[in-house]
Amino acid sequence: LLVLGLAQDRVDFETTETVEPSMLQRILTGLPDRQSEVPVGHSRGAVGVSVVDIEAIKAFLKKCWSVDISTKEYAYLKGAVLFNPDLEGLRCLHYIQSLRREAHQALNEHVRLIHREDTTRF
Numbered sequence: 001l002l003v004l005g006l007a008q009d010r011v012d013f014e015t016t017e018t019v020e021p022s023m024l025q026r027i028l029t030g031l032p033d034r035q036s037e038v039p040v041g042h043s044r045g046a047v048g049v050s051v052v053d054i055e056a057i058k059a060f061l062k063k064c065w066s067v068d069i070s071t072k073e074y075a076y077l078k079g080a081v082l083f084n085p086d087l088e089g090l091r092c093l094h095y096i097q098s099l100r101r102e103a104h105q106a107l108n109e110h111v112r113l114i115h116r117e118d119t120t121r122f
Contacts, residue, residue: 001081002027003057007064008074015054028054067121072110079103 006013013024025031069077083100085093111122 001078003060004064004074004078004081006057007061007069008071010065012061013058015051028057070114073107076103076107076110080107 080100080103083096083103085097085100090096108122115121
């Protein structure tokens, strides 16, 4: 959801070494903020997102920007990501699966209607 939000808002970023990391650097690298010693879900020494992962994120952003994804397409993509039935410990798994299916179907219908000439867009 974070990366789709970055793509939708066309946020480009650089990751450079600084004395005080930015909020985005803290999120991407799993660094603790000033108030806490260890981020939730991380152990001491946890690295977070690797440089390779950051480059993959940047490549994904450029791809999103190059295909000019619409606001509706981003909404459907976010729904498909949000309704992830593969997470452990979920209740109502069938309901979540059906919501994801609906997001996929809505995206597919929208793409077929708006981008008829592009059969590979979905």
